[in-house]
Amino acid sequence: xxxxxxxxxxxxxxxxxxxxxxxxxxxxxSALNNFRxxxxxxxIDLFNDAAVEVxxxxxxRIKSFGASRQAALQNISEIADGLHMTPRVRDVGAMxxxxxxxxxxxxxxxxSCCQNSPxxxxxxxxxxxxxxxxxxxFLLFHFLRKRPHRRPPAPDPESLEEKKxxxxxxxxxxxxxxxxxxxxxxxxxxxxxxxDVFMKEQKCYSHSAFFIPLISVFVLGVFCSESTKESRVxxxxxTDEWKGWMQLVILIYHISGASAFIPxxxxxxxxxxxxxxxxxxxxxxxxxxxxxxxxxxxCQVLFRLNFLVLVLCAVMDRPYQxxxxxxxxxxxxxxxxxxxxxxxxxxQKKASNSALWYLGILxxxxxxxxxxxxxxxxxGVFESTFxxxxxxxxxxxxxxxxxWWFRWRLDRFAVLQGMVFAFLYLLxxxxxxxxxxxxEALFSAKVSLPLLLLSGLSFVTxxxxxxxxxxxxxxxxxxxxxxxxxxxxxxxxRNIPGFAxxxxxxxxxxxxxxxxxxxxxxxxxxxxxxTKGILVLIPGNPSLNILVSSFxxxxxxxxxxxxxxxxxxxxxPKDTVALLKRLGAVGLLSLLLGALVFMQDDKxxx
Numbered sequence: 001x002x003x004x005x006x007x008x009x010x011x012x013x014x015x016x017x018x019x020x021x022x023x024x025x026x027x028x029x030s031a032l033n034n035f036r037x038x039x040x041x042x043x044i045d046l047f048n049d050a051a052v053e054v055x056x057x058x059x060x061r062i063k064s065f066g067a068s069r070q071a072a073l074q075n076i077s078e079i080a081d082g083l084h085m086t087p088r089v090r091d092v093g094a095m096x097x098x099x100x101x102x103x104x105x106x107x108x109x110x111x112s113c114c115q116n117s118p119x120x121x122x123x124x125x126x127x128x129x130x131x132x133x134x135x136x137x138f139l140l141f142h143f144l145r146k147r148p149h150r151r152p153p154a155p156d157p158e159s160l161e162e163k164k165x166x167x168x169x170x171x172x173x174x175x176x177x178x179x180x181x182x183x184x185x186x187x188x189x190x191x192x193x194x195x196d197v198f199m200k201e202q203k204c205y206s207h208s209a210f211f212i213p214l215i216s217v218f219v220l221g222v223f224c225s226e227s228t229k230e231s232r233v234x235x236x237x238x239t240d241e242w243k244g245w246m247q248l249v250i251l252i253y254h255i256s257g258a259s260a261f262i263p264x265x266x267x268x269x270x271x272x273x274x275x276x277x278x279x280x281x282x283x284x285x286x287x288x289x290x291x292x293x294x295x296x297x298x299c300q301v302l303f304r305l306n307f308l309v310l311v312l313c314a315v316m317d318r319p320y321q322x323x324x325x326x327x328x329x330x331x332x333x334x335x336x337x338x339x340x341x342x343x344x345x346x347x348q349k350k351a352s353n354s355a356l357w358y359l360g361i362l363x364x365x366x367x368x369x370x371x372x373x374x375x376x377x378x379x380g381v382f383e384s385t386f387x388x389x390x391x392x393x394x395x396x397x398x399x400x401x402x403x404w405w406f407r408w409r410l411d412r413f414a415v416l417q418g419m420v421f422a423f424l425y426l427l428x429x430x431x432x433x434x435x436x437x438x439x440e441a442l443f444s445a446k447v448s449l450p451l452l453l454l455s456g457l458s459f460v461t462x463x464x465x466x467x468x469x470x471x472x473x474x475x476x477x478x479x480x481x482x483x484x485x486x487x488x489x490x491x492x493x494r495n496i497p498g499f500a501x502x503x504x505x506x507x508x509x510x511x512x513x514x515x516x517x518x519x520x521x522x523x524x525x526x527x528x529x530x531t532k533g534i535l536v537l538i539p540g541n542p543s544l545n546i547l548v549s550s551f552x553x554x555x556x557x558x559x560x561x562x563x564x565x566x567x568x569x570x571x572x573p574k575d576t577v578a579l580l581k582r583l584g585a586v587g588l589l590s591l592l593l594g595a596l597v598f599m600q601d602d603k604x605x606x
Contacts, residue, residue: 131183280418
């Protein structure tokens with residue numbers, strides 16, 4: 001009767017939170033004193049059975065908590081006074097209760113049998129619907145294409161040529177097929193890092209765990225040397241190679257937890273700065289040489305950079321700023337485009353030898369430098385700019401701008417340094433100062449040898465400085481000003497000797513072509529728990545687990561690269577009017593989804 005009288009109140013509590021009924025532990029009756037002999041295990045079992053019957057424990061909102069009882073049954077002989085549980089039993093019960101309550105909030109790295117999967121968000125449900133619809137449409141297109149039909153009369157050659165583009169691979173069927181494959185890949189992402197299907201393990205840094213894989217990778221890279229198609233400075237094969245080995249180093253750095261070792265941390269920071277240096281160099285060179293400032297080019301670049309991240313934001317329920325490198329390179333692309341596309345547009349085909357033309361370029365670069373300094377040395381201006389709507393939704397992480405401030409400020413000069421290097425290189429190339437013939441040194445022997453010695457000295461100096469840094473904060477304060485030295489030293493050492501400039505590693509270049517996908521995919525299907533742990537597909541065998549998960553990880557990144565390139569060609573037309581219509585449709589769809597998400601969040605508020 002007493003239990004039934006509390007039933008309604010407990011049910012009301014269970015509607016707003018979690019209610020556990022403690023299943024009482026047994027007693028050691030022989031050890032009880034005379035005043036406690038009335039407490040018997042038979043009575044305790046009757047009370048427990050009554051609670052299970054009244055509250056329908058296990059089938060109602062009220063949950064049964066019997067972990068401490070199970071532990072007590074295994075250690076009942078250790079109860080000193082026959083009544084009070086031992087500290088070991090109490091610890092087991094407390095740990096089980098804390099796991100059940102806290103794991104849903106803090107999402108621990110290690111696997112836990114008490115951890116529940118988070119409920120699907122509105123965006124996750126919408127993404128699931130999109131992928132299912134794409135799969136059904138793809139199967140429909142495939143069925144219609146394979147269905148037997150009457151053979152039409154043979155057309156004449158002229159009409160065949162006219163209809164050839166219509167029958168070429170592409171169109172809605174190809175887009176649905178790409179989205180179908182992307183949906184299957186996203187299911188794998190979700191299972192790895194959200195559904196608690198696979199275990200996770202902690203990172204544990206050791207020098208051998210970092211340097212042995214690093215040396216092995218570079219040995220493989222050296223044995224895959226091939227001749228480049230062209231021998232100019234920073235040719236396409238060489239930049240792909242550069243991105244590839246840097247990405248492999250960063251992957252080994254992340255999975256080994258090497259950020260705890262400051263010298264390794266600082267050298268990897270240079271690699272990130274080198275990526276941004278290449279961003280400035282590549283985009284500046286393209287706009288100067290091609291002069292293509294059209295909307296098609298902008299949409300192509302932004303789509304290829306952001307497609308995977310936007311899909312992951314919806315599927316994995318993470319903010320855009322969580323994948324910080326993509327917002328960083330997207331932001332700098334927009335800045336470079338705005339600076340070079342603004343009047344007067346300075347491109348090679350309009351170039352002249354007048355000093356006024358070079359002055360225009362310098363003024364733009366100086367203006368960009370002043371803008372960077374304004375944001376870097378005035379945190380108030382920076383925060384007021386990036387916390388304004390709609391930028392706030394792109395650059396805030398969990399409602400805070402500090403992560404974006406840290407990431408942006410750390411490599412704030414790298415992109416500008418890449419642009420300046422591209423300007424100087426293209427200028428020297430135009431003046432025919434450089435000797436880029438295959439097999440020949442870039443400069444004369446009198447210039448090449450001092451530059452090579454100076455580059456080697458720069459490498460050694462930077463490594464000594466990084467090894468003597470006491471704290472990351474101290475290192476990061478100097479990093480923006482000196483990171484360019486090892487970057488320029490590497491470029492000179494790699495390009496001054498003619499034989500070095502004429503060969504590249506196809507092994508590294510292959511990884512370089514999918515470097516962005518590798519960097520983003522590692523967050524969930526190689527690492528785990530949002531990069532804090534390591535994914536465990538095969539428990540109990542770390543070496544085999546790394547081999548299997550790495551193979552799947554690389555294959556998935558390569559497939560996503562193919563899907564992204566295909567969708568970029570299919571979804572972004574070259575016709576400006578058609579492109580504007582699609583951008584308008586995407587904008588309206590984004591506003592609609594934003595409104596629906598806002599209404600869903602508003603309903604969940606208490």
